[in-house]
Amino acid sequence: MKKIFIIILLVLTADGFAQTVYSSNNSCGIVRYFSMTNVAEAVWNQPNDSTGELHFYDQKSQVSCLVSVGINPLAEPVYIGSSDLFSEVKIDLKSQSALRLTIKEKQNSEPFFLTLPATPTSIAVPVDYKCFSAVRHIAFETEEGRDSVSMTIEHMYPVPAANTPKADSLWFIKAICSMYEGLPVDAVYPDDMIKNFDISYIQDYTSMYESGEAEIDEFISNWEIYDEVSVLFQKNGLLGFVSAGYEYTGGAHGLYGSVNYTYDSQSGKLLTLEDIFVINYESILETAINDQLRSDLNLAPDALLSDEGFFVEVVTATQNFILSETSITFHYNVYEIAPYAAGSIDITIPYSDLKSIIPAGGVIERMME
Template sequence: MRLPFLPIILLASVLSACDNSSKLADETVSSLGISYQMREFKRQGGSKCPETTTVKAEDTLCASVKFSYPEISSVTQPELASKMNALIKQQLLDQIEGAPSELAETQSLESFADSFIQDYTQDSNNFTSWELERSVRIIHNTNTLLTLLFEEFGFTGGAHPFNGSRFIVLNLADAQPVSLEDLMNPGYEAALNVAGEKAFREARQLTDHSSLEEDGFNFANNAFVLNDNYGVNKDGLSFIFNSYEIAPYVMGPTEFTIPYEDIRSLIRPNGLLGSKAQ
């Protein structure tokens, strides 16, 4: 049975600081004095939202937004902390795929959530709930680099939810994004793709010489090529192919790590990752 649209909006929001206040790795704290505290923002609105009404779970008609992210602070490097916080906020307001949104530079978490909820409540054809969760996590750092992982999950109707993940590597000297070209020797691409395909096949449990196309993956000319969605961690360079990027949704995303031992000769010895070079 189709339920009538009720123009009653119940709106609730929460901004809190979790108890897990943390410092980055000791080497970063000693050299830069950076620490962070995890923050969480929640907002929901709709005609039948949990926590604001006595509605049963199966009768919920609500749009909910949740952000979780690290808030960076530094007594000795306040400008650096401010730049990092601005970048984290922009990542929360940008979608995983596609070009960066111009609104992300001026929009707040609150106005973004309000807009999402407004879209939901103004759509009279919605007979299910919407949700959007975005998070930013610090997954690795040295005294020169910081790797962030941005993750997104949501549902706005349709056959299935949407989700995705994106790495961002920052130079801790200026909070600017670091590309693979910044870390690797010139002409690294072919050798890195070879090492990447090995790690990819291991992660997907594929044989060494099977056809990627026959295994269900869509690479141009059936030749493996890495994307630029990479992160630096303690064991190597991690990469993520999101759902739909190289395979149907049902096959899910693929995450894998290329060990440093396989690519030491490709790393710039005097670069930000120089300690991992031969």
């Protein structure tokens, strides 16, 4: 991956030195969209130079599949994989304007061919991922000699691909920036978000260990922070994305979590449950969530969730949700409803179980189209 620029800042201290190394705007993935009305949709996700994924959705039969392939960056972009729907799929990405698929449903069946044009950028903005990092080293003298500790911060953010029309780029950036509160009108995405994030952590880390406020330990003094924003979907004026992160700043273990967002270009805002369900939806949705959780855990209706380690007996709906063409998923981060050992918990409910609270012509119907 090409590094646009690297900055090294060096600060001398009484007992050694502190150094921060920055790298910025490294290419670290792409997402491209292809579609044909009433036929199929496809999303090509290439997170690195060695792997790629094709998410394929058949609009006629309303079924989807995932085709994962290995990539040779030195060869032409033609890949062969398989899925639970197809015995073999040949993915031809030589043209930027169209995706060409050669599909065998069964091993010995005759292939059929499908060409999907690139989705217009007014419907789905092609995405490039950019990675940034900052590494803070603090060196110090010990009885055995010089030693050091470090803090590593890594970011990944989506940006509109090159040559995306300005109007489409602006609405995409506006959608992503909608998750930030109190953002200055002249803020530059994603540079200013990263700068403010890094400055805060670097100041805290430096003040703790250079001032002697915290004792340096070779195990717990090496901090790690990872921050990423990923696009989940673009469909009918809706943009789904997730902000996820991990941080280890000392202690027994690190913490991780994610927050999901859905931005509606029609209303120009982030959606809440109140925007996607009818009024007084709460009790029906809560029942569906708890029924699904018990089904996932194979629990009897009268079993206590506390016996399974949960903090609550009734799980309430969270605004941390993910939409798809067929279902809504509620995401609970560690410690929200269960201990760290339980990990994050996802509860997915098919729209077919929520028909009575889905309004006609609303957001969910736009996802299902």
